[in-house]
Amino acid sequence: MRHLLGSGRAVEITTVAQRPEFAGAAIDVGGWGDFMRHNRISEAYFWQTLEAFPATCLVATAEDGSVVADAHAVQLRLGGRDRAPLPAGGWEQAVVWAFADARHGVVPDTACALNISVARGFQEQGLASRMLTALRETVAGLGLGNLLAPVRPTFKEFEPRTPMVEYARRVRPDGLPCDPWLRTHVRAGGQIVGIAPTSWLVSGTLDEWRRWTGLAFDRSGAVEVPGALTTVHCDIDSGWAVYVEPNVWVRHEI
Numbered sequence: 001m002r003h004l005l006g007s008g009r010a011v012e013i014t015t016v017a018q019r020p021e022f023a024g025a026a027i028d029v030g031g032w033g034d035f036m037r038h039n040r041i042s043e044a045y046f047w048q049t050l051e052a053f054p055a056t057c058l059v060a061t062a063e064d065g066s067v068v069a070d071a072h073a074v075q076l077r078l079g080g081r082d083r084a085p086l087p088a089g090g091w092e093q094a095v096v097w098a099f100a101d102a103r104h105g106v107v108p109d110t111a112c113a114l115n116i117s118v119a120r121g122f123q124e125q126g127l128a129s130r131m132l133t134a135l136r137e138t139v140a141g142l143g144l145g146n147l148l149a150p151v152r153p154t155f156k157e158f159e160p161r162t163p164m165v166e167y168a169r170r171v172r173p174d175g176l177p178c179d180p181w182l183r184t185h186v187r188a189g190g191q192i193v194g195i196a197p198t199s200w201l202v203s204g205t206l207d208e209w210r211r212w213t214g215l216a217f218d219r220s221g222a223v224e225v226p227g228a229l230t231t232v233h234c235d236i237d238s239g240w241a242v243y244v245e246p247n248v249w250v251r252h253e254i
């Protein structure tokens, strides 16, 4: 569907199922820090998502045909004996279960958004909100009851030592979340339903972390890394550092 943004520019939002030429592409317009690109579950699965779940992945294209926003969402079955309805392992757990379900022909009951990203020149014009609304409508059209999202609150990086549970609880006088990205989800109809404490892990040697961040990693303990939502744990004696990112579970009942 065609959308006119605040800037007057038009974009077209479609599913990848409607634009199969994108299914084999590696699309990710998000401006992630280098260290964020070293999650091994993501390395294994993210690039396959458009092809495996084209009905729940969206792209927004500008008038020149370039992709200016993307939303990747997988489909899976949640609950039951072996699966928590809101897994502590958040993003990673949802991806692993979704690909296992697809392989074994399990009928999904839930969509789980992995990201919504907007290219720099198209940010702050309401495009992310439109992508989220389009994703909700797409999920509804498929007859899935829930859209879940392990949300990465955008301003959490400015206070990495605040516990996520405390951060996610903060609201403005109008009752909406202080964080802009959580606010967008809640305004669209989502509810904050929990924390996924071990949603996204990045581990590496000290040399790898130095290369990814340009920081010294020369002392054991908590290291603040720009773009990280919490501190990175550095262990000099063992020669490694690990980042365990918590996300916020948001449920959109459809």
Ligand SMILES: CC(C)(COP(=O)(O)OP(=O)(O)OC[C@H]1O[C@@H](n2cnc3c(N)ncnc32)[C@H](O)[C@@H]1OP(=O)(O)O)[C@@H](O)C(=O)NCCC(=O)NCCS
Binding pocket: 030, 031, 032, 114, 115, 116, 117, 118, 119, 122, 123, 124, 125, 126, 127, 128, 129, 130, 151, 152, 154, 180, 181, 183, 184
């Ligand atoms: C987070 C992101 C998707 C937002 O996209 P966007 O199109 O700029 O968002 P919108 O224009 O729809 O705005 C959503 C809300 O965020 C606010 N916002 C967006 N950018 C902001 C900024 N730089 N500073 C302050 N608020 C900002 C908007 O004001 C709006 O809140 P409001 O309606 O209550 O005022 C985009 O910045 C992005 O792609 N970031 C990198 C990837 C990422 O972090 N994705 C989210 C996790 S997967």
